[in-house]
Amino acid sequence: PPAVRTSITSRYEMVYRSTTAREEAALGAASAREADTALHPLQDASLGSLTVYVVPETSSLLPQGVSVYVGKHRSALVRAGGGLAARPAPLGSSVVAARPASALTGCGSLAGYEITFSLLNPDPKSHAVDWDIEDAVNRYVQPILDKLSLVANFSVDSQILYYAVLGVTPRFDKESSSFLLSTHSLPHVINPVEARLGSSAASLHPVLNFLLYVPEHSHSPLYIQDKDGAPVSTNAFHSPRWGGIMIYNVEAPASPQVSLPLHVDVDMVRVMEVFLAQLRLLFGLSREELPPEFLLESPGNEGLADWELDRLLWAHTMENIATVSTTLTSLAQLLDKIGNIVIKDDVASEVYRAVASAQSAMAELATGHLHSAFQASKEAVTSSERAFFDPSLLHLLYFPDDQKFAIYIPLYLPMSVPILLSLAKIVRETRQRKKEPTKMD
Amino acid sequence: FQDQAEQFFRSGHTNNWAVLVCTSRFWFNYRHVANTLSVYRSVKRLGIADSHIVLMLADDMACNPRNPKPATVFSHKNMELNVYGDDVEVDYRGYEVTVENFLRVLTGRIPPSTPRSKRLLSDDRSNILIYMTGHGGNGFLKFQDSEEITNVELADAFEQMWQKRRYNELLFIIDTCQGASMYERFYSPNIMALASSQVGEDSLSHQPDLAIGVHLMDRYTFYVLEFLEEIHPASQTNMNDLFQVCPKSLCVSTPGHRTDLFQRDPQNVLITDFFGSVRKVEITTETISLDRDLAGFESKLPKDELATEPLKYAEQFPVAQIIHQKPKQKDWHPPGGFILGLWALIIMVFFKTYGIKHMKHIF
Numbered sequence: 001p002p003a004v005r006t007s008i009t010s011r012y013e014m015v016y017r018s019t020t021a022r023e024e025a026a027l028g029a030a031s032a033r034e035a036d037t038a039l040h041p042l043q044d045a046s047l048g049s050l051t052v053y054v055v056p057e058t059s060s061l062l063p064q065g066v067s068v069y070v071g072k073h074r075s076a077l078v079r080a081g082g083g084l085a086a087r088p089a090p091l092g093s094s095v096v097a098a099r100p101a102s103a104l105t106g107c108g109s110l111a112g113y114e115i116t117f118s119l120l121n122p123d124p125k126s127h128a129v130d131w132d133i134e135d136a137v138n139r140y141v142q143p144i145l146d147k148l149s150l151v152a153n154f155s156v157d158s159q160i161l162y163y164a165v166l167g168v169t170p171r172f173d174k175e176s177s178s179f180l181l182s183t184h185s186l187p188h189v190i191n192p193v194e195a196r197l198g199s200s201a202a203s204l205h206p207v208l209n210f211l212l213y214v215p216e217h218s219h220s221p222l223y224i225q226d227k228d229g230a231p232v233s234t235n236a237f238h239s240p241r242w243g244g245i246m247i248y249n250v251e252a253p254a255s256p257q258v259s260l261p262l263h264v265d266v267d268m269v270r271v272m273e274v275f276l277a278q279l280r281l282l283f284g285l286s287r288e289e290l291p292p293e294f295l296l297e298s299p300g301n302e303g304l305a306d307w308e309l310d311r312l313l314w315a316h317t318m319e320n321i322a323t324v325s326t327t328l329t330s331l332a333q334l335l336d337k338i339g340n341i342v343i344k345d346d347v348a349s350e351v352y353r354a355v356a357s358a359q360s361a362m363a364e365l366a367t368g369h370l371h372s373a374f375q376a377s378k379e380a381v382t383s384s385e386r387a388f389f390d391p392s393l394l395h396l397l398y399f400p401d402d403q404k405f406a407i408y409i410p411l412y413l414p415m416s417v418p419i420l421l422s423l424a425k426i427v428r429e430t431r432q433r434k435k436e437p438t439k440m441d
Numbered sequence: 442f443q444d445q446a447e448q449f450f451r452s453g454h455t456n457n458w459a460v461l462v463c464t465s466r467f468w469f470n471y472r473h474v475a476n477t478l479s480v481y482r483s484v485k486r487l488g489i490a491d492s493h494i495v496l497m498l499a500d501d502m503a504c505n506p507r508n509p510k511p512a513t514v515f516s517h518k519n520m521e522l523n524v525y526g527d528d529v530e531v532d533y534r535g536y537e538v539t540v541e542n543f544l545r546v547l548t549g550r551i552p553p554s555t556p557r558s559k560r561l562l563s564d565d566r567s568n569i570l571i572y573m574t575g576h577g578g579n580g581f582l583k584f585q586d587s588e589e590i591t592n593v594e595l596a597d598a599f600e601q602m603w604q605k606r607r608y609n610e611l612l613f614i615i616d617t618c619q620g621a622s623m624y625e626r627f628y629s630p631n632i633m634a635l636a637s638s639q640v641g642e643d644s645l646s647h648q649p650d651l652a653i654g655v656h657l658m659d660r661y662t663f664y665v666l667e668f669l670e671e672i673h674p675a676s677q678t679n680m681n682d683l684f685q686v687c688p689k690s691l692c693v694s695t696p697g698h699r700t701d702l703f704q705r706d707p708q709n710v711l712i713t714d715f716f717g718s719v720r721k722v723e724i725t726t727e728t729i730s731l732d733r734d735l736a737g738f739e740s741k742l743p744k745d746e747l748a749t750e751p752l753k754y755a756e757q758f759p760v761a762q763i764i765h766q767k768p769k770q771k772d773w774h775p776p777g778g779f780i781l782g783l784w785a786l787i788i789m790v791f792f793k794t795y796g797i798k799h800m801k802h803i804f
Contacts, residue, residue: 140731183724184675186722187719187720187721187722188488188675188719190720190722191488191489191674194490195490195491195492199492204557204560204562224724226724232724232725232726233726234724234725234726234727236724236725237722237723237725238722238723238725239455239720239721239722239723240566240721240723241455241456241564241566242455242720244725246725269731269733272731273728273729273730273731274725274728276729276731277725277728277729278725280729281723281725281727303729326604327605330601330605333604334601388605389548389549389551390550391550391552393550394541394544394545394550419790422790422793422794423790425793425794426789426790426793429793
């Protein structure tokens with residue numbers, strides 16, 4: 001077992017060049033966003049690289065007061081001028097190198113995820129809710145999942161649940177004449193609903209649930225209160241590694257005479273904006289605090305920027321390699337401790353494959369090929385998990401010493417008494433015979 | 442800053458699991474099943490869902506032919522509380538409750554065909570409650586009257602779980618005779634253990650019900666159940682109160698606990714950290730902006746995954762080949778040292794006793 005603590009250092013290769021003619025033309029666009037779109041097909045941006053264009057100080061591409069613009073692909077525009085040398089450092093650290101916090105990892109995170117969209121309608125007598133989820137998934141969710149398909153496989157399903165209530169009764173607030181859910185009652189909302197979601201029956205993959213709750217007519221409108229007592233603008237909250245819940249308030253009808261049930265067509269764009277933001281947070285892609293002169297382009301319908309994907313891949317690769325080394329080390333320690341475990345051939349071959357893949361992943365990382373490094377690390381983790389969790393490695397062979405005595409002594413002691421006595425007799429006879437010739441002489 | 446300090450004392454778990462094991466069979470061990478079912482009931486009431494509970498009952502008391510009140514398992518005499526309820530989900534039942542299956546559940550070394558309800562799918566942010574009850578002794582716990590699990594095996598299983606980060610924090614409760622011996626050997630971090638009696642003491646049962654004819658519960662779990670009935674999902678009761686449950690005057694045995702492996706102070710550990718399922722939530726403050734109408738949007742048709750090649754018969758089992766197969770020649774190995782030595786000893790003793798001249802009768 002390796003006794004030395006290994007550490008991983010990262011470094012960035014910086015290459016400087018001047019712009020090509022076509023890039024110059026693209027940079028002549030009116031705004032930074034258009035320049036970014038025009039530049040995208042011109043670069044041969046491979047996974048993990050970032051191209052930084054330095055524009056003159058007086059250029060009108062970047063709006064006033066902004067000196068760094070980060071696009072949604074893999075390029076950034078930096079305004080030349082005072083303190084240029086200081087720029088790459090914060091740019092590198094904040095944009096490229098920072099690790100996604102609370103990344104969604106763990107065993108099974110490589111096999112895939114199941115994303116379930118559920119519409120909860122506790123009051124079907126008052127609201128007849130329709131949502132065009134299939135179209136919304138194809139339009140807004142599929143692009144981000146396609147981009148993330150490098151990282152894991154996803155499957156999406158949806159359902160509508162009737163008469164599913166939240167576990168908490170909201171209180172009525174006279175001032176705003178609305179119902180409020182306070183922050184500390186939110187953790188208790190999830191449990192009563194979860195049993196009805198059916199997420200455990202679906203598959204062995206971890207499930208991310210996104211719930212859209214349409215409050216009952218008698219509890220409308222319903223808002224979530226944050227710690228300071230103000231209603232939350234998104235009216236949604238999420239739980240790490242579980243998913244998110246959004247409350248969709250139905251507008252009260254103009255005339256009180258309208259017949260129930262009200263027909264409600266859910267505005268899927270508003271809903272998906274929140275759900276996709278929650279999905280990004282669950283994957284650890286949050287916006288960090290940047291200095292005010294930085295401007296980050298919103299990824300829009302694609303869901304995540306290319307450089308965010310790079311960051312995610314890099315973090316996952318590092319984590320996979322670390323997991324492989326700890327798994328294999330603990331497996332080796334287990335096998336050292338228990339001398340009589342039988343290691344099957346396929347377990348051994350999985351271990352070899354895991355080691356080979358991990359080494360190739362590290363080699364690929366050293367040369368900067370992020371995509372192949374990630375694939376190699378994924379293979380390494382799958383192999384090491386399969387080796388570690390092989391059902392044949394269960395040992396029930398703990399024999400304390402007193403149990404060994406208790407089992408073997410009653411068997412061998414009676415058996416060995418005649419044998420030992422016979423041996424003693426043989427020894428005595430041989431000795432006697434040796435003495436006899438002298439006697440008889 | 443105060444937020445951060447609060448976070449430090451709160452557990453960093455995001456989900457809860459429970460593994461509840463009853464290891465004894467036969468009708469007169471009714472109380473062990475009732476013990477396990479009362480913990481099951483409390484844990485479900487406080488929010489842990491069936492999908493996150495692995496319930497192992499070694500025998501069926503509710504539908505036992507000797508049960509005068511079928512489909513019920515009572516914990517209080519005079520049939521006050523039926524802990525069987527009407528939505529019990531038993532994952533391992535009867536003869537499936539073995540030491541091997543229990544260790545497989547804990548370590549995760551489960552055959553791939555096992556259904557999801559029989560697996561412990563915990564991760565590094567899970568708090569797990571493990572409750573075991575049955576007949577035990579100094580350093581072991583008896584399973585099904587035919588095998589036993591030792592405290593060393595249990596400690597090794599927990600270490601395997603820790604190596605693979607299958608738990609964030611673990612609470613181990615055991616209600617058997619000499620229960621404290623089972624947690625003596627733990628050496629993995631973040632484990633807190635409670636036992637109903639010390640080494641050398643017996644855990645006693647609580648009260649018999651004259652109509653049913655057996656003892657209904659064990660004392661320790663009976664008082665734990667009463668304690669848990671006061672807890673609701675939002676309560677702030679901490680572990681120190683659980684340690685005080687069932688003092689010697691009520692329990693006759695001395696309950697013990699072990700917290701040296703646990704990082705947080707038991708004062709800061711809420712009962713609901715293990716018995717309930719209080720999730721960490723965050724308010725969503727960001728949204729991403731989406732373009733409402735995408736001009737260049739083409740609806741993606743689902744890929745046609747149906748095979749277009751013609752169907753044909755699957756490969757039939759080659760019965761004829763197998764019947765007429767010759768048995769595989771096993772490689773012959775010369776006999777090993779022990780057998781050789783034993784035979785040499787026997788032959789030597791025989792010929793020394795009866796004389797070498799008898800050999801000519803053989804050859």
